[in-house]
Amino acid sequence: MEQNLENLHKTGQELRETNPSEAMLYLERAFNLARTVKNNEAEVEILFDSGVAKHNLSLHTEAISDFKKALSYRELCKAPHLKANILRCLAVQYIRNNEIEEAIKYLYESEKVSLECGYEENLHMVESTLGSIYIQLKMFTKALEHEQRSLEIARKMNDEQMISYSYLGIGSCYYLLGDPVSAEDFLLRASVGSQTKYTHANTSYYLSKIYFDKKEYESSAKYALEGYNVSVENHIYDYKALCRGMLGAISLAAGKYDEAIEYMLEAIEISESLENKRIYFNLYKDLIKAYDITGNYKAKSEAYEKLYNYHTEYLENQSKLKIKQLNTEYHIEKANDLAEIERLKNVELRNALENVNKLNKELEILNHEKNEFMAIAVHDLKNPLQNILSTSRMIKRSSGGNVEIISLSDNIVQQTDRMFNLIRKLLDHNIAEEGRIKIKKSEFKAESICRDVMNDYKEAAERKRLKLNFTNFCNGHSLNTDYEILYQILCNLVSNAIKFSPQDKNIYISLNSENGTFYYEIRDEGPGFSEEDQDRIYRKFSKLSAQPTMGESSTGLGLAIAKKLSSLINADLKLESTAGSGACFTVQISSN
Incomplete structure (x- = not known):
């Protein structure tokens, strides 16, 4: 049964990125089996993988439920790396649901756990996720700072995939800051490096936007199609919708109106299943523009009607966002201060440990020198003591019965025996401490x-x-x-x-x-x-x-x-x- 559990879980893990819908079936069976055999450690890991699969399906609320269940297990105390990952992934779900304050709370908890257990890879992802929060708040300069920190960690670890992910984050920040030259530079670096499928889809989308803005529609279409194909193959629904929408925008710019509308309707259909309605809203704006150019005012009116509720909600969210920018910046800076304290504590602890190790090495050298000195001193004492002992016994034998001479010689023998006893004890201790005794x-x-x-x-x-x-x-x-x-x-x-x-x-x-x-x-x-x-x-x-x-x-x-x-x-x-x-x-x- 345990072997069956392991096989089901392994298959679910392998499919969570490439086919998350099918992964869910395997992971559900694995979880039920883990409960039957009362394997709590497996339950936690399966819940994590299930949450990741649901994230890949853009089912963020369901993913939150799985990650929170996983956090309730006591077994996580023995798995700090897994706990750090769960906390960070939970924060990402709250970002996608636009619940920024909750995201910050879990993100800094993840950072704290990572600092305690030295989990550099997760610290890289935490910095990048903070960049995502600031992008959502339209605070792009702040976002760039965190993405650059993530790149420092990635380079320190010499991890190609992490470096590419940081290049993507920095490139997207430069694009949003209105610096397309720097954006293109970093995004092209990301595209030629080792990438996860998600990074590949995301990078392709941003490169498509850059070349679209430069009116290089052929290059734009190439990257939009590349991003769409990667997203389809790997079930990355948000970038599947965004890249399809880009193909629609390119067709519209090229005067291929029917093709543009077809692409946009497909993109909207994909986005309707997503919880992130910002994608849905932006796609509808482009569709209305296409209907307006083609003179299809009836379809335009229907599109406006569908968009109205989302538009009202969007304006309301924009107002809330301005307030949230102030509140969230305060929470982030406060959390940053706390995290910096934790970082300093860890630095102090590492320095203290280094000092202790250095002192221990010095003490080992001094102890070795002490033992060597003791061995030499004890050895050099034995010969003169033996001479004293022999001489005192000769004096006693030749005393002629003189009581005072006998008493004095007996005292010399007694004190010499005491010294020999001390020497034996010192030798025994020296040998035992150096571990030179052979067990027979x-x-x-x-x-x-x-x-x-x-x-x-x-x-x-x-x-x-x-x-x-x-x-x-x-x-x-x-x-x-x-x-x-x-x-x-x-x-x-x-x-x-x-x-x-x-x-x-x-x-x-x-x-x-x-x-x-x-x-x-x-x-x-x-x-x-x-x-x-x-x-x-x-x-x-x-x-x-x-x-x-x-x-x-x-x-x-x-x-x-x-x-x-x-x-x-x-x-x-x-x-x-x-x-x-x-x-x-x-x-x-x-x-x-």
């Missing part, structure tokens, strides 16, 4: 690693009279991971528990498993962690509120290393603690 998986008994850790820390626990307790709930279960890394994680956690536990307390190590996941738990009876401590516990070199209970050294690296190592073997390290009630660390790791 092996299979072993899950509890064996706990016994190894307890044996290694038995002496350290006894020095503080701490009792290590181990509870095993999964005897014999095997784990497949990097033994050394897991061992290092558990060592860091047990070492931390010993360091911060008061004397005569317990440390509990337990192992459990459930659904193929192992849980290593290390719980102590120490001071625990405050909420503030827990926010920064895994940060490098963090100094927390709790202090080691027997003056042990604390680098602030142990837990940071444990966290980093956990991520390397896909383990999850969690902490549960309340200040004054001990801490419980859990290492959660899958058996595979």
Whole structure:
């Protein structure tokens, strides 16, 4: 059923430009099927394509209904490009219905969405559509400004079809401004570039008008016929009527009155099905002129009678248009200001992101240099420390039982061991942070690693009279991971528990498993962690509120290393603690 839906929708999409009437049949079936299978994403896309097909049929009110339905779907939040297109196409329908303020509202919503998602192609169309609004308001200089902006975007994107569309818009503005030389230049550029069928029909119509005004009727007829044929083939009804009307005007100028009247009546018949009555009105004016030249006053009278209602409506609309020019210009400028704010915000955001990326690169370089320095420093410290350790042991052996010498040498050994421990921690952290640790998986008994850790820390626990307790709930279960890394994680956690536990307390190590996941738990009876401590516990070199209970050294690296190592073997390290009630660390790791 889903495949059938996809095929119906695809066929409708392919036909919406070339045969919109047939496309409607496929799209209606696809929409009903999408509803049956509850595919909301498909419903939105089909409604959009249906709206476009109805636009191509000049059924603008019906197209509005489809586009508004599409906007009501929540799925559009995940498809900003589609949403931007729907909003712009909705604005175009309102322009065709002469509802300018509604058009502006949806047009700037479309621009806002496009800016947010970086949809340059739609921004190009928004500028061009704003040009169309100003043309309708007879504010041709303003229209030209927007068409020129659309050309800038098209050139930036290096899109031939978009460039041709902008040339068309600029050419039509120059024609309406009374500059036929510039108009011809841009329209000819549009005609030789890559064009959509709609752009082709529109360009041909305007070139026909230019050559008609120059009284070059042969060239005018060539372009009018070209525009008419493209419109017929692709069901572009408004330009089918306009180009047929141009052929009528050319025949009238050539003295072929009967042919002229025939063309004009055909054009009027086509235009009667359109919602845009401006085309209808202009065609009737030419027809009346033809009847007047031929002396057919009866037909002229009938034509005047038909035109009367439209003429009254036209004059009323012209008066309203003057008022709308003022109101709409205010709304457009207000919307332009808001859009400019959005554009500036996006520019600021892009600049901020560029600065962040630049700083990140600088930090990466500094971090790499820091790691290199640390590796060199640690390496260079090891040899002199080893010499100090060896010398202190020789002094102790040759002390002859002198208590003071033995005490001093023991202190040297203790402090040197502390330095070695710090070096090991720095090396471990450096290797983990640079990602130089190679994972070596092996299979072993899950509890064996706990016994190894307890044996290694038995002496350290006894020095503080701490009792290590181990509870095993999964005897014999095997784990497949990097033994050394897991061992290092558990060592860091047990070492931390010993360091911060008061004397005569317990440390509990337990192992459990459930659904193929192992849980290593290390719980102590120490001071625990405050909420503030827990926010920064895994940060490098963090100094927390709790202090080691027997003056042990604390680098602030142990837990940071444990966290980093956990991520390397896909383990999850969690902490549960309340200040004054001990801490419980859990290492959660899958058996595979």
